[in-house]
Amino acid sequence: MRMAIQDCYPDELSHCYGCGRNNPGGHQIKTYWTDDGKDPGSETVAHFLPRDEHKAIPGFVYGGLIASLVDCHGTGTAAAAAYRAAGREPGSLPPLRFVTGSLKVDYLAPTPQGVTLELRGRAVEIKEKKVVVDITVTADGKLCARGQVIAVRMPESMAPK
Amino acid sequence: MRMAIQDCYPDELSHCYGCGRNNPGGHQIKTYWTDDGKDPGSETVAHFLPRDEHKAIPGFVYGGLIASLVDCHGTGTAAAAAYRAAGREPGSLPPLRFVTGSLKVDYLAPTPQGVTLELRGRAVEIKEKKVVVDITVTADGKLCARGQVIAVRMPESMAPK
Numbered sequence: 478m479r480m481a482i483q484d485c486y487p488d489e490l491s492h493c494y495g496c497g498r499n500n501p502g503g504h505q506i507k508t509y510w511t512d513d514g515k516d517p518g519s520e521t522v523a524h525f526l527p528r529d530e531h532k533a534i535p536g537f538v539y540g541g542l543i544a545s546l547v548d549c550h551g552t553g554t555a556a557a558a559a560y561r562a563a564g565r566e567p568g569s570l571p572p573l574r575f576v577t578g579s580l581k582v583d584y585l586a587p588t589p590q591g592v593t594l595e596l597r598g599r600a601v602e603i604k605e606k607k608v609v610v611d612i613t614v615t616a617d618g619k620l621c622a623r624g625q626v627i628a629v630r631m632p633e634s635m636a637p638k
Numbered sequence: 639m640r641m642a643i644q645d646c647y648p649d650e651l652s653h654c655y656g657c658g659r660n661n662p663g664g665h666q667i668k669t670y671w672t673d674d675g676k677d678p679g680s681e682t683v684a685h686f687l688p689r690d691e692h693k694a695i696p697g698f699v700y701g702g703l704i705a706s707l708v709d710c711h712g713t714g715t716a717a718a719a720a721y722r723a724a725g726r727e728p729g730s731l732p733p734l735r736f737v738t739g740s741l742k743v744d745y746l747a748p749t750p751q752g753v754t755l756e757l758r759g760r761a762v763e764i765k766e767k768k769v770v771v772d773i774t775v776t777a778d779g780k781l782c783a784r785g786q787v788i789a790v791r792m793p794e795s796m797a798p799k
Contacts, residue, residue: 494692494700502691530663531655533737534796539655540738541709545702576694577701581742587796635695635748 481507485568495549508553521598538588551626555608558600575628642668646729656710669714699749712787716769719761736789
C-alpha cells in the first residue's frame with residue numbers, strides 16, 4: 478500500500494488523536510501493508526519515535542503511549558484487512574471504519590527511549606463487523622510488547638452528524 | 639488518602655507521562671483512596687477531563703487515552719495497595735513503585751467528550767511483586783470501559799542511575 482490506510486479515511490473520520498491526519502496535536506500514526514496487501518498472511522507496519530516526554534521512568538517509554546500505538550495500528554490494520562476481504566479499494570465508500578472493542582497489551586521488556594519503534598500487525602480473524610489483529614512492538618529489533626485489538630465496525634451512533 | 643499516591647513517589651520516579659508530577663506536558667493523573675484506604679475492599683478514584691484533541695471520532699474520547707488513564711490508575715492503585723498490605727506509610731522508603739506488566743481494556747460504550755471521567759480501582763490480588771487491579775471508567779455515571787492492570791514491581795534495571 479503506497480498510502481497509509483489512515484490517509485484513506487474520509488475527512489470527517491480523520492480527527493483521531495492517535496492517527497487522524499486532521500488532528501495536528503496527535504500522534505498521526507500511519508499503517509501500511511508491508512507488501513501489496515493482497516495475501517491473507519500480509520502484515521502491516523507502522524513506525525513511531527516517542528517524544529522525550531513520552532516516558533514512564535527516565536530512559537523508558539510510557540506504556541500508555543505503547544497502548545495508544547497498538548490501538549490505532551490495530552484499528553488501521555482492521556480497516557485495511559476489511560477492504561481487502563471485501564475486494565474493495567482502501568478508502569472507497571461507504572467507509573470501512575473500525576473502533577476498538579477491546580485492547581490488550583503485554584509488556585515483555587522495558588522499551589528504550591530514543592529509538593523508532595516498529596509495530597507489525599496481522600489480521601487473524603476477519604468478519605463483517607469484527608476484526609481481530611495481533612501486533613508486535615519492537616525497538617532495535619528487540620520484542621518489547623505484544624498486543625491484540627478486537628476492532629469493531631464503527632457504530633452508526635458515533636457517525637459525525 | 640489526603641495525598642495522591644503519585645505525589646508520594648520519589649522525585650526520580652515521578653516523570654511518567656501519565657502520572658508524573660515532574661512531567662509538565664503529561665496527564666498528571668492522581669489516584670486517591672475513596673476512604674482511609676485501610677480496608678482490603680477499599681477503592682481508589684481518579685478524575686480526568688480529556689482535552690478537546692483527545693478524541694477518536696468528534697464527540698467521543700480516544701480509546702488510547704482511556705487506556706493511558708487505566709494504566710496509571712492501575713499502577714497507582716497497585717502501589718497504594720502494596721503500601722497498605724505492608725503496613726507502611728505511602729511513599730516511605732524503599733519505594734514500592736510498580737510498572738505495567740499487562741493491560742486490558744474493554745470499551746463497553748462510546749465515551750462522550752466534555753465530561754470529567756471517573757476511574758475506580760480495586761486491588762483484587764496483592765503479592766510482593768505483583769498486584770492485579772480492576773478498574774471501571776464512567777462518564778456522568780455511565781459505565782464506558784472496564785480495565786485490568788497486572789502491575790509488577792519496577793525491576794532494578796529500570797531504576798534511574
